[in-house]
Amino acid sequence: MGIYKFGPNDVFVSRIKTYPKVNFLIYSGSYYYNYRTAQSGAFSDPVNNVPAGNISLYELNVDRPAESLIYPFISKNSTLEALDRRFYEEYTGDLPIPTTNLSYRKHIMALKNVTNDYMRLSPYYQYSASVDSPLGGWDMDRQMMTMISIPSIFYGSTIKKGSVDLKFYTTGTLAGRLLDYYKNGELLQYSGAIGANDGKVAGVVLYDQGIVLLTGSWDISSHVEEYRGGGTTYNAAWVYFGSSGSTGNDYVKESSFTLDFQGTQKVPQVTMFAHAPKYTLNNSTNPTFVEKTMLVTSSMSSSTLYAENEQVKVKNIVKSVYNNYTASFQRETYISEIGIYDKDRNLIAIAKTANPIKKTEENDYTFKLKIDI
Numbered sequence: 001m002g003i004y005k006f007g008p009n010d011v012f013v014s015r016i017k018t019y020p021k022v023n024f025l026i027y028s029g030s031y032y033y034n035y036r037t038a039q040s041g042a043f044s045d046p047v048n049n050v051p052a053g054n055i056s057l058y059e060l061n062v063d064r065p066a067e068s069l070i071y072p073f074i075s076k077n078s079t080l081e082a083l084d085r086r087f088y089e090e091y092t093g094d095l096p097i098p099t100t101n102l103s104y105r106k107h108i109m110a111l112k113n114v115t116n117d118y119m120r121l122s123p124y125y126q127y128s129a130s131v132d133s134p135l136g137g138w139d140m141d142r143q144m145m146t147m148i149s150i151p152s153i154f155y156g157s158t159i160k161k162g163s164v165d166l167k168f169y170t171t172g173t174l175a176g177r178l179l180d181y182y183k184n185g186e187l188l189q190y191s192g193a194i195g196a197n198d199g200k201v202a203g204v205v206l207y208d209q210g211i212v213l214l215t216g217s218w219d220i221s222s223h224v225e226e227y228r229g230g231g232t233t234y235n236a237a238w239v240y241f242g243s244s245g246s247t248g249n250d251y252v253k254e255s256s257f258t259l260d261f262q263g264t265q266k267v268p269q270v271t272m273f274a275h276a277p278k279y280t281l282n283n284s285t286n287p288t289f290v291e292k293t294m295l296v297t298s299s300m301s302s303s304t305l306y307a308e309n310e311q312v313k314v315k316n317i318v319k320s321v322y323n324n325y326t327a328s329f330q331r332e333t334y335i336s337e338i339g340i341y342d343k344d345r346n347l348i349a350i351a352k353t354a355n356p357i358k359k360t361e362e363n364d365y366t367f368k369l370k371i372d373i
Contacts, residue, residue, distance in 0.1 A: 002281050003341070004274070012271040019160050019262040024083060027256040029244035031083055033154075083259075084149040085242045087228070091142045107147060108140055108213075114206060115140070115213075121184045124201050144217050145203075146239050148259070150210035155263030159207045161185075163262035166212075168192075168220060168241055171254050175221035175236050178202050187214070189238075193221045202238040212259075214238045225252055268373045274338050274351075278364040282331040289333075291315050333359045338367055 025032040041047030041063035049061040049069060060070045088105060091097070097104060111127075118125035123135060131137035150159075162183035168176045176192035187203040202216025216238030224233040227240035234240065236255065245252035283289070291313045320327035334356035340349040351369045359365060 003345075006272060006274075010273040010275070014269050014271060016267050016269060018265045018267060019163070020156075020265055021262050022154050022260070024259040025256065026083075026242045026244075026259070028251040028253060083151075083242075086147045086149075087239070087243065088145050088147070089228070090144040095139075095141055097141060105141060107149075108145070111206070111209075111211070111213075112140075114209060115204075118185060118204070118206065122186050122204065124186050124204050138215070140213075143215055144239050146214040146241060148212040148214070148242060150212070150261075152210055155210055155261065156265040157208075158264045159205060159210060160262040160264055161207060163260070164205050164212070165258075165260040166238075166241060167258045167260075168236060168238065169256045169258075170221050170223035170225075170236055175223065176238065178216075178238065180205055187212070189216070189220070194219065214241055223254070225255055227252060227255075270371050270373055272340070272369040272371075274367040274369060276335060276359055276365040276367070279361050281335070281359055282333055282361050284333050289315060331361050335359050335365070335367075338369065340369070 021034075023034050025035075039047045043063050043065045044061075047063050048059060049064060064070070086107060088108065091105070097109075115125045115127050123129075126135070128139040128141070129135045129137050162180050164178075164180040164187065166178040166187065167174060170193075173193070174191070176197070177190045178187040179190045180186070181188050181190065185205045185207065186201045187205065189197050189200045189202055191198060197218055197220060200216065200218070203212060203214035205212050219235040219237055221236040223236045225236070226232065226245045227234050227236070227243040229245055240255075242257050242259075243252055243255070314329075314331065316326070316329045317332055318327040318330050336353055336356040338351040338353075339347050340351070342348050349371065351367070353367075357365065
């Protein structure tokens with residue numbers, strides 16, 4: 001076995017960017033992530049120990065008993081690893097909101113500087129606009145709206161622009177669809193049961209924060225259901241996207257919702273080039289490297305000495321293209337594993353080839369190794 005030191009041009013650290021697709025189906029108060037169905041295990045039900053629509057961080061608790069769970073949770077707000085939906089009815093009180101009632105819209109109020117910063121993409125991010133503005137005026141402190149918060153464990157560093165797609169179904173029929181069509185965060189109604197609504201902006205996306213703000217309060221269908229809870233029914237509208245209704249009235253049963261987007265994952269990589277120079281790595285400790293008949297006498301030992309026989313003959317494994325003809329002897333070995341060592345010569349990784357690579361003395365080889373870190 002030969003040990004070689006990586007040269008200055010043999011190790012590269014890089015980063016690849018991926019855009020994993022994410023789908024959420026919301027129905028009857030439950031969330032379903034990427035079409036996954038619940039599975040039960042021998043010690044837990046569900047097997048990954050998280051509810052439907054949630055994600056298991058590193059999958060450390062798969063099929064673990066309740067008394068043996070590991071808790072390395074990454075949390076966003078108080079939802080740990082699931083979507084968080086908050087609906088706000090129209091506020092008709094005095095502004096500014098009294099300090100005794102700040103909890104009413106504290107999550108929206110905390111986004112004021114963020115939304116105004118996003119105005120470089122679209123004026124629809126403006127926290128408040130006068131009635132004389134081209135947008136017709138609104139105030140996020142007052143208007144009816146829904147905030148959907150997506151934990152970063154689902155999307156990575158940011159949501160990919162232009163990938164957000166929301167669908168609102170009533171009785172199995174598409175009532176409306178929102179698309180981030182212009183990649184500027186505006187959620188445009190692309191198609192729906194009421195054609196006059198197409199082209200309207202029903203909300204915005206905060207890409208880096210993983211937040212969707214829905215402000216479209218117009219009717220997108222003649223379908224009515226108990227979207228706010230409390231027994232009163234309302235026409236389907238974008239502000240009711242993701243609504244579950246109330247447990248007392250057996251949830252919202254005739255409406256379902258899907259949320260699709262692509263995240264952005266930046267994966268660091270180390271690329272290493274391991275060289276096998278010519279005229280080297282031509283020896284092997286594999287017993288098949290020498291003639292079988294000489295294995296018995298290949299070494300001698302006593303109470304003070306152990307020595308290998310220097311006359312052991314290396315087996316000629318060179319194949320000839322001719323029948324009944326032995327080709328001239330050449331040293332040949334087969335490389336099947338490459339070990340990576342740290343500066344103290346501790347083995348830290350092993351790379352294996354799919355098939356052993358024949359190494360002849362006249363040729364040198366370079367193996368390209370990659371590992372995600």
